Amino acid sequence: MTKKEAINAEPCPVARSVDLIGDRWSLLIVRDAFDGMRRFTDFQRNLGVARNILADRLRRLVEAGILLAQPTAKGGAYQEYVLTERGQRLFPVVVALRQWGELELFAPGEAHSDLVEKKTSQPLRRMAPVGEDGNLLAPGETEVRKLPL
Amino acid sequence: MTKKEAINAEPCPVARSVDLIGDRWSLLIVRDAFDGMRRFTDFQRNLGVARNILADRLRRLVEAGILLAQPTAKGGAYQEYVLTERGQRLFPVVVALRQWGELELFAPGEAHSDLVEKKTSQPLRRMAPVGEDGNLLAPGETEVRKLPL
Numbered sequence: 001m002t003k004k005e006a007i008n009a010e011p012c013p014v015a016r017s018v019d020l021i022g023d024r025w026s027l028l029i030v031r032d033a034f035d036g037m038r039r040f041t042d043f044q045r046n047l048g049v050a051r052n053i054l055a056d057r058l059r060r061l062v063e064a065g066i067l068l069a070q071p072t073a074k075g076g077a078y079q080e081y082v083l084t085e086r087g088q089r090l091f092p093v094v095v096a097l098r099q100w101g102e103l104e105l106f107a108p109g110e111a112h113s114d115l116v117e118k119k120t121s122q123p124l125r126r127m128a129p130v131g132e133d134g135n136l137l138a139p140g141e142t143e144v145r146k147l148p149l
Numbered sequence: 150m151t152k153k154e155a156i157n158a159e160p161c162p163v164a165r166s167v168d169l170i171g172d173r174w175s176l177l178i179v180r181d182a183f184d185g186m187r188r189f190t191d192f193q194r195n196l197g198v199a200r201n202i203l204a205d206r207l208r209r210l211v212e213a214g215i216l217l218a219q220p221t222a223k224g225g226a227y228q229e230y231v232l233t234e235r236g237q238r239l240f241p242v243v244v245a246l247r248q249w250g251e252l253e254l255f256a257p258g259e260a261h262s263d264l265v266e267k268k269t270s271q272p273l274r275r276m277a278p279v280g281e282d283g284n285l286l287a288p289g290e291t292e293v294r295k296l297p298l
Contacts, residue, residue: 012262013250014180014243020254022173031163034288065253083288086253091288092245094163095278097171100242101162104214104235105169113161114294117280121294124286127276129244131266137273139183139232139240145263145270 011147020064021090025049025057030087031094033067038080066090092127099126160296169213170239174198174206179236180243182216187229215239241276248275 010016021027028047037043044054058081061067066087072078083090098115103126106112114123129137159165170176177196186192193203207230210216215236221227232239247264252275255261263272278286 011260012180013247013254015177015250016254017246017250018173018176018180022171022176024167024171027167027171028164031161031167035293088288089253090249091278092276093242093249096241096245096276097166098162100239101164101166104238105162105165111160111296113296115291116294117286118290118292120280120282122281124291125279125281125283127241127245127278129240129276130274131269132271132274133269134274137266139237141267142264142273143267144184145265147260147262 012144017093020060020066021093023057025053026061027094027097029054029057029061030066030083030090033081033083033087034091034094038082039072039078040081043081061087095124096127099124161293166242169209169215170242172206174202175210176243176246178203178206178210179215179232179239182230182232182236183240183243187231188221188227189230192230210236244273245276248273 010019021030025047029043032043032046037046040054040058043049043058044051047054049057058067058069062069062081064086065084067081068084069079069081072080095115102112116123129142131137131141159168170179174196178192181192181195186195189203189207192198192207193200196203198206207216207218211218211230213235214233216230217233218228218230221229244264251261265272278291280286280290
C-alpha cells in the first residue's frame with residue numbers, strides 16, 4: 001500500500017486533517033491567511049521561512065483545496081493566495097490553537113496578541129466541546145466509536 | 150537570536166502552540182492519548198512510526214508538560230504516558246481537527262470513526278467561535294489585535 005492509499009483509507013478524521021495541515025509552516029500560513037495575508041513575499045517575510053519550503057507548503061495547501069492561487073487584482077505575473085471555503089472552515093482549528101496557547105504558554109500578565117470581535121473589540125469566548133444538548137463535555141465523558149473492522 | 154529565544158519571544162499564541170504540537174506525530178500521539186493509549190508499544194503499533202521518532206516526540210511532549218511519564222501501575226521498568234491537565238486542555242484542538250476532517254475530507258456517506266458523548270452515544274455539536282454575547286463569528290467578523298511594537 002502506498003502512503004497515499006494509506007492516508008485515503010484512514011477512517012479517522014483527525015488523521016486526515018493532520019495529514020494535510022499537521023505541519024508547523026502550513027498552520028502558520030493558514031493563520032496568516034486568516035489575517036488577510038496574500039502575497040508570497042509577505043508570508044516569507046512574516047514567517048522567516050526559506051523560499052523553497054514556503055513554495056512547497058503553498059502548493060500543498062492549494063492542492064488540498066485550502067488556498068486558491070489567483071492573479072493579483074492589479075494583474076501582472078504575481079499570484080496571491082486566498083483561503084477557499086474549505087480553508088475558511090479551519091477557523092475553529094486556528095482559534096483552538098490560539099486559545100490553548102493563551103491559556104498555557106504565556107506567563108500571567110505576559111502580553112500576547114488578541115483575537116477580538118471587530119464590532120465589540122472584545123476577545124472571543126473560549127471554545128469548548130459540547131454534547132447535542134449543549135452541555136460541556138470533558139474528554140472522559142466522550143469516546144471514539146471506531147468503525148467495525 | 151537563537152531559535153529557542155525567537156520562540157519564547159513570540160507574541161502570537163497560535164505560533165507558540167504550533168511550535169509545541171504543530172507536527173503530524175505529536176498531534177496523533179495526543180489524539181491516541183485522549184483515546185486512553187499509554188504504552189510506547191501501543192503508540193508505535195497504532196501509528197506505524199519509527200521507534201526513534203516516537204521516542205523523540207514523546208520526550209518533547211513530556212518536556213512541554215503535555216504528557217507525564219510515569220511507572221506503570223504494575224511496576225517494573227516500563228513507563229506509561231498520560232495527558233497532564235495542560236494536555237487535557239488540548240481537547241478542543243483535537244475536536245476541531247476532527248470536525249474539519251469529517252466535514253471536508255470524507256465523501257458523502259463515506260464511513261469514519263465518530264466522537265460521541267458516552268451518556269447519549271450522540272456525536273458532539275460542531276464547535277464554532279463565538280463572541281462574548283454568544284453570537285457565531287465568521288473569520289471576517291474578527292481581527293487580531295497585535296501588540297504595540
